[in-house]
Amino acid sequence: xxxxxxxxxxxxxxxxxxxxxxxxxxxxxxxxxxxxxxxxxxxxxxxxxxxxxxxxxxxxxxxxxxxxxxxxxxxxxxxxxxxxxxxxxxxxxxxxxxxxxxxxxxxxxxxxxxxxxxxxxxxxxxxxxxxxxxxxxxxxxxxxxxxxxxxxxxxxxxxxxxxxxxxxxxxxxxxxxxxxxxxxxxxxxxxxxxxxxxxxxxxxxxxxxxxxxxxxxxxxxxxxxxxxxxxxxxxxxxxxxxxxxxxxxxxxxxxxxxxxxxxxxxxxxxxxxxxxxxxx
Amino acid sequence: xxxxxxxxxxxxxxxxxxxxxxxxxxxxxxxxxxxxxxxxxxxxxxxxxxxxxxxxxxxxxxxxxxxxxxxxxxxxxxxxxxxxxxxxxxxxxxxxxxxxxxxxxxxxxxxxxxxxxxxxxxxxxxxxxxxxxxxxxxxxxxxxxxxxxxxxxxxxxxxxxxxxxxxxxxxxxxxxxxxxxxxxxxxxxxxxxxxxxxxxxxxxxxxxxxxxxxxxxxxxxxxxxxxxxxxxxxxxxxxxxxxxxxxxxxxxxxxxxxxxxxxxxxxxxxxxxxxxxxxxxxxxxxxxxxxxxxxxxxxxxxxxxxxxxxxxxxxxxxxxxxxxxxxxxxxxxxxxxxxxxxxxxxxxxxxxxxxxxxxxxxxxxxxxxxxxxxxxxxxxxxxxxxxxxxxxxxxxxxxxxxxxxxxxxxxxxxxxxxxxxxxxxxxxxxxxxxxxxxxxxxxxxxxxxxxxxxxxxxxxxxxxxxxxxxxxxxxxxxxxxxxxxxxxxxxxxxxxxxxxxxxxxxxxxxxxxxxxxxxxxxxxxxxxxxxxxxxxxx
Ligand code: HEM
Ligand SMILES: [Cu+2]
Ligand SMILES: [Cu+2]
Numbered sequence: 001x002x003x004x005x006x007x008x009x010x011x012x013x014x015x016x017x018x019x020x021x022x023x024x025x026x027x028x029x030x031x032x033x034x035x036x037x038x039x040x041x042x043x044x045x046x047x048x049x050x051x052x053x054x055x056x057x058x059x060x061x062x063x064x065x066x067x068x069x070x071x072x073x074x075x076x077x078x079x080x081x082x083x084x085x086x087x088x089x090x091x092x093x094x095x096x097x098x099x100x101x102x103x104x105x106x107x108x109x110x111x112x113x114x115x116x117x118x119x120x121x122x123x124x125x126x127x128x129x130x131x132x133x134x135x136x137x138x139x140x141x142x143x144x145x146x147x148x149x150x151x152x153x154x155x156x157x158x159x160x161x162x163x164x165x166x167x168x169x170x171x172x173x174x175x176x177x178x179x180x181x182x183x184x185x186x187x188x189x190x191x192x193x194x195x196x197x198x199x200x201x202x203x204x205x206x207x208x209x210x211x212x213x214x215x216x217x218x219x220x221x222x223x224x225x226x227x228x229x230x231x232x233x234x235x236x237x238x239x240x241x242x243x244x245x246x247x248x249x250x251x252x253x254x255x256x257x258x259x260x261x262x263x264x265x266x267x268x269x270x271x272x273x274x275x276x277x278x279x280x
Numbered sequence: 281x282x283x284x285x286x287x288x289x290x291x292x293x294x295x296x297x298x299x300x301x302x303x304x305x306x307x308x309x310x311x312x313x314x315x316x317x318x319x320x321x322x323x324x325x326x327x328x329x330x331x332x333x334x335x336x337x338x339x340x341x342x343x344x345x346x347x348x349x350x351x352x353x354x355x356x357x358x359x360x361x362x363x364x365x366x367x368x369x370x371x372x373x374x375x376x377x378x379x380x381x382x383x384x385x386x387x388x389x390x391x392x393x394x395x396x397x398x399x400x401x402x403x404x405x406x407x408x409x410x411x412x413x414x415x416x417x418x419x420x421x422x423x424x425x426x427x428x429x430x431x432x433x434x435x436x437x438x439x440x441x442x443x444x445x446x447x448x449x450x451x452x453x454x455x456x457x458x459x460x461x462x463x464x465x466x467x468x469x470x471x472x473x474x475x476x477x478x479x480x481x482x483x484x485x486x487x488x489x490x491x492x493x494x495x496x497x498x499x500x501x502x503x504x505x506x507x508x509x510x511x512x513x514x515x516x517x518x519x520x521x522x523x524x525x526x527x528x529x530x531x532x533x534x535x536x537x538x539x540x541x542x543x544x545x546x547x548x549x550x551x552x553x554x555x556x557x558x559x560x561x562x563x564x565x566x567x568x569x570x571x572x573x574x575x576x577x578x579x580x581x582x583x584x585x586x587x588x589x590x591x592x593x594x595x596x597x598x599x600x601x602x603x604x605x606x607x608x609x610x611x612x613x614x615x616x617x618x619x620x621x622x623x624x625x626x627x628x629x630x631x632x633x634x635x636x637x638x639x640x641x642x643x644x645x646x647x648x649x650x651x652x653x654x655x656x657x658x659x660x661x662x663x664x665x666x667x668x669x670x671x672x673x674x675x676x677x678x679x680x681x682x683x684x685x686x687x688x689x690x691x692x693x694x695x696x697x698x699x700x701x702x703x704x705x706x707x708x709x710x711x712x713x714x715x716x717x718x719x720x721x722x723x724x725x726x727x728x729x730x731x732x733x734x735x736x737x738x739x740x741x742x743x744x745x746x747x748x749x750x751x752x753x754x755x756x757x758x759x760x761x762x763x764x765x766x767x768x769x770x771x772x773x774x775x776x777x778x779x780x781x782x783x784x785x786x787x788x789x790x791x792x793x794x795x796x797x798x799x800x801x802x803x804x805x806x807x808x809x810x811x812x813x814x815x816x817x818x
Binding site: 012033067077134198 | 595650
């Protein structure tokens with residue numbers, strides 16, 4: 001499991017490692033005992049069956065020890081659940097809507113200010129889409145951005161977010177159930193029509209983090225990836241301002257001409273498939 | 281037997297009818313119906329298996345080479361439905377039918393005609409289900425979990441719902457029959473606490489079936505009315521709630537997974553003592569563990585829904601309850617190991633499969649414990665990690681136990697020994713390739729590969745290829761199984777003893793091999809020392 005790149009994601013990672021460790025230790029003890037039994041107590045070595053069929057002391061011990069281990073695990077896991085459920089104190093809200101088979105992102109507010117009309121669809125990039133057709137003859141290995149294979153995990157327009165800001169996601173869907181999963185953030189959350197789910201993240205390192213829809217949603221379920229581009233705060237604020245300017249063009253008076261000519265250039269940059277930063 | 285002599289003129293009473301149709305289609309004999317169930321289950325195992333081969337072939341390497349994504353989804357959906365309802369459940373019912381009367385000294389099942397009906401519904405149910413693959417709109421493709429709204433998009437909803445109803449009716453009738461048989465038809469002296477663990481496990485499983493199959497029927501009926509009769513149970517736009525379906529489905533679904541494992545626990549608890557030549561360790565603890573697992577299975581359903589946005593309290597409750605199940609499950613594993621300890625073991629094929637069961641099922645239990653930790657499940661959920669988990673518990677758990685049981689009693693059924701050499705070939709091939717098939721899927725899940733996708737990024741390519749190779753070879757290994765069975769039924773020359781295995785105890789070994797058409801027409805006189813659990817003290 002990835003450690004992830006958000007404030008919360010190490011919780012899942014840590015729990016995974018502890019639980020795996022516990023399982024490996026118990027596994028070694030139990031399977032070890034089994035293998036010893038299989039070698040020592042074989043008939044071909046002249047073993048004679050003993051008659052006992054219970055041992056109260058042993059039974060109490062191997063019921064109690066697992067209970068203690070489970071209590072420790074439960075304690076750790078409860079902590080992770082509590083912090084995950086706490087979406088208070090967020091400084092930004094993004095609405096995520098799943099559709100067959102693309103995602104829509106709407107920027108709702110940032111630092112206490114409502115954002116008007118910044119929202120877009122995000123779907124599988126064209127190169128992956130052409131390659132993934134049945135018998136396309138195209139090589140999935142050739143779908144690369146900056147030397148990194150992005151086959152089926154790249155989009156036309158990524159979700160751009162700032163690092164170091166607690167972001168609240170409100171997640172829903174327009175048709176069937178989807179699930180928004182970016183492993184580097186440490187969680188997935190179902191996108192359900194008619195229901196709005198909340199989750200949060202606070203990304204610690206800038207980079208491009210990729211994920212996929214995780215709930216079967218029809219024929220192209222495997223083809224609706226998620227790309228989150230986490231950038232430093234200043235860069236994000238500039239990007240947001242550009243998007244807002246584009247979405248809310250000032251009244252068509254003469255002085256506005258300059259800004260409308262500038263805007264498409266930046267939009268172009270983000271329309272292109274995402275290039276590599278740090279890979280999550 | 282003197283009894284035989286007085287009834288000689290009742291020919292039909294003693295031999296099987298010679299007319300094929302009368303014998304098999306009109307059968308009320310628990311052994312013949314058991315055979316029908318087992319043969320049906322084997323057939324479904326191969327049909328479901330062929331769907332799995334399509335899945336693994338498409339996933340062999342990145343890019344779509346063989347099938348369209350929609351057909352891929354039909355394959356995953358049908359694979360699960362056929363394996364769960366067509367292969368695993370009927371196999372256990374078949375084993376129960378054959379063996380429960382023999383193990384408790386009953387002449388037949390309590391309700392023989394209903395027994396016939398509950399089997400003969402199944403071929404129709406599956407003909408209906410499988411026929412959807414040939415319909416213009418295609419078969420169900422929304423996953424075996426049938427989550428709306430997606431599952432309502434297909435054209436085969438009505439077929440699917442009706443097929444599920446038939447399967448449910450069949451299971452409920454089977455369960456009623458098993459309960460009635462066990463509670464009413466035990467030979468005098470066969471106290472409840474002297475029954476074999478397999479019989480106990482089936483008794484408890486049958487109650488689970490009766491409790492939850494109607495819940496499934498209700499859920500799918502609501503799907504049907506949402507689709508065709510304008511209701512909005514699960515339609516948010518009409519005031520309904522898609523998550524409601526998931527609650528209802530998993531209230532059925534989690535007990536269902538235990539329906540598929542409790543009889544397996546029972547089988548393994550028969551086989552290990554036989555080949556260890558030592559009584560089962562902690563008989564009462566075993567029975568109690570099965571009962572408590574069955575009880576807990578009703579209060580853990582939402583661990584399948586940790587990512588739907590449950591309230592914090594709900595997540596915590598279902599996490600704790602799920603973790604609790606690990607305790608009785610652990611007790612069972614420890615008891616099997618202790619049964620082996622101090623025994624005098626031999627390793628015939630049934631024992632090999634039973635030992636592999638204990639180890640590999642436990643690995644599935646470990647991943648289950650990890651999945652139970654909700655914060656970690658936010659990552660595991662709907663990834664290949666879950667796929668690895670449930671295949672360890674179902675394939676190397678339930679199916680290995682079924683195979684072990686088949687080898688264990690095959691000589692009793694056919695009167696001939698199977699080929700031990702080919703049995704072992706089957707075992708070693710199965711156990712190696714099944715791990716090559718499913719172990720890498722843990723890594724895929726941890727690396728972030730979602731389940732139910734027909735194509736993937738090249739980062740997942742290596743493990744998928746390994747898994748596919750394991751899949752093809754595991755599938756091929758099962759052909760050995762068919763060969764061994766055919767050989768044992770028709771070609772084997774080696775006669776089986778009545779007590780086939782040296783260490784075997786219990787009433788089923790007191791009747792001849794092959795078991796005659798009618799057994800225990802007069803209740804047997806029970807000597808406690810002949811029973812596997814005749815002297816229960818703990
Ligand atoms: C130690 C005992 C077990 C625990 C704690 C456990 C826990 C879990 C959890 C938490 C999940 C949900 C994972 C997810 O979707 O995120 C799950 C899935 C599943 N488990 Fe288990 N499990 C256990 C044993 C079993 C057994 C014995 C079986 C069946 C023989 C089984 C069959 C399944 C199946 C079929 C699924 C996936 C269902 C689906 O989504 O299609 N599990 N298990
Ligand atoms: Cu999806
Ligand atoms: Cu479950």
